[in-house]
Amino acid sequence: MTNCEIIAVGNELLQGDVLDSNTHWLIKQITALGGHVTRASMLPDALGTIAAEVHSALARQPGLLLLGGGLGPTEDDLTLEAVASALGLPLQRNEEALRMVRATYRRLAAAGLFDGEMTPAREKMAHLPRGAQPLANSAGAAPGVLLQAGTTSVVCLPGVPGEMKAIWTEALPETLRNLFGTSHFAEIEIRVACADESLLAPVLSQVTRRHPEVYIKSRARRLGIDLAFTITLSQSANDRQTLDAALTAAREDLAGSLQEAGIALLPEGSTR
Numbered sequence: 320m321t322n323c324e325i326i327a328v329g330n331e332l333l334q335g336d337v338l339d340s341n342t343h344w345l346i347k348q349i350t351a352l353g354g355h356v357t358r359a360s361m362l363p364d365a366l367g368t369i370a371a372e373v374h375s376a377l378a379r380q381p382g383l384l385l386l387g388g389g390l391g392p393t394e395d396d397l398t399l400e401a402v403a404s405a406l407g408l409p410l411q412r413n414e415e416a417l418r419m420v421r422a423t424y425r426r427l428a429a430a431g432l433f434d435g436e437m438t439p440a441r442e443k444m445a446h447l448p449r450g451a452q453p454l455a456n457s458a459g460a461a462p463g464v465l466l467q468a469g470t471t472s473v474v475c476l477p478g479v480p481g482e483m484k485a486i487w488t489e490a491l492p493e494t495l496r497n498l499f500g501t502s503h504f505a506e507i508e509i510r511v512a513c514a515d516e517s518l519l520a521p522v523l524s525q526v527t528r529r530h531p532e533v534y535i536k537s538r539a540r541r542l543g544i545d546l547a548f549t550i551t552l553s554q555s556a557n558d559r560q561t562l563d564a565a566l567t568a569a570r571e572d573l574a575g576s577l578q579e580a581g582i583a584l585l586p587e588g589s590t591r
Contacts, residue, residue: 320555321382321498323349325359326372328388328398329478332361341387341476341483348487349383352495353502353555357381364389369401377405377468382498384471388478390461392440398475399464403448406468410446416453416462417445423460458485465494472498503562506553507570510585511577513548522576523550530569532556547585 325345331337339361346356358376362368369389376384389398403410420441428435444461447453454463454474459482464475472494476483513519519537527535533554552569556562574584 320502321354322357322379323354323383323385324357324376324379324381326369326376326384326386327359327361327478328364328369328386330364330395332388333363341478341480344480344484345385345387345487350555351504352499353504353557354383354499355555364395364397366397366401366404369398370404373402373405373473377471377473380470382471384468384473386473386475387483388476390444390464390475390477392443392461396443399447399451402464402466402473402475406448406466408448408450411449412442413445413447413451413453416447417442419453419455419462420445420460423456454486454490456482456486457489458482463490465491501557502555503557503559504553504555505562505566506551507566509550509552509570509573509577511548511550512583512585516548518580518582519548519550519577522573522580522582526569526573526576529572530565532565533569535569535573 325342327339327342329337332339342359346359349356360372362372373384373386386398386402389396400410421437424433424435424437424441427433441460445453447464448466451464451466454465456462456477459477459479461477461482463477463486466473474491474494476486511519516537523535523537527533533552535550535552537548537550550573552566552573554562554565556565577584
C-alpha cells in the first residue's frame with residue numbers, strides 16, 4: 320500500500336475564509352486507488368513553515384507527497400520556493416512551464432478576457448525547482464509540478480478546486496498508475512439498531528481481531544432513543560477477488576456476531 324501525505328497551503332484556509340474541500344477530495348481519490356493517507360496538514364503562506372513541513376514529510380518517505388495552493392502569481396504564493404528550499408534546489412525558469420503559461424494567456428487574450436502580455440507576475444508561475452516537470456493545467460494559468468525526491472513523488476497543485484481536479488484527472492493518470500499499480504479499494508456498510516456504541520465495541524473488537532486486514536468502524540447517524548449506527552468495513556488489496564472474499568467473510572462474521580449479541584441489523588435503505 321502506498322503511503323501518502325497532503326499539505327494544504329493558504330492563509331485563507333486557516334482564517335476560515337475558505338473551506339479546505341481539496342484535501343477531502345484528494346483523500347477520496349487516493350483511497351479509491353488503494354493508497355493510504357497517513358497525514359494531512361494545513362499551513363499558512365509562510366516560506367519557512369512550508370519548507371520545514373516538506374522536509375519533515377520527506378523524512379518519513381511517503382510514496383506521494385501532495386501540496387495544494389500557493390502556485391499563483393502573487394508574492395505570497397510561496398509553495399514552489401519552499402519545496403525548492405526544502406530540497407536544496409534552485410528555483411529557476413522552466414521553459415516548458417513558460418510555454419504553458421504563455422499559451423494560456425494567448426488563449427485568454429484571443430477570447431477577449433485578458434491581455435496576452437507576459438508580465439513578471441505571470442512569468443513567476445513558470446519558475447520551478449530544478450529538475451521539476453510542469454503539469455498542464457487546462458482550467459487555469461499556473462502549471463502543476465511533479466518532482467522526484469528520493470523514493471517520494473512530490474506533486475504541487477493549484478488551490479483552486481477546478482484547476483486541482485483538472486490536473487489530477489488529465490495530467491497525472493500515468494504517474495498515479497505507476498504509484499498505485501493495480502491496487503483496489505472497496506467499502507461495504509451494515510446498519511444496526513443500537514442505542515449505545517459501547518455495546519458495539521466488544522463485538523467489533525472481536526471481529527477485527529479475526530479479520531485484521533479489514534478496517535471496521537462504527538459511525539452514528541443521528542442521536543436519539545432509537546439511535547442507529549452504520550458500520551463500515553473497508554480494505555485495499557492488489558487483487559479484486561481477494562479483496563471481495565475478505566470483505567464478504569468479515570461481513571458475514573460481523574453480522575452473525577451482532578445477532579448473537581442481540582443487536583438487530585437494519586435493512587438497507589432504512590431511515591430509522
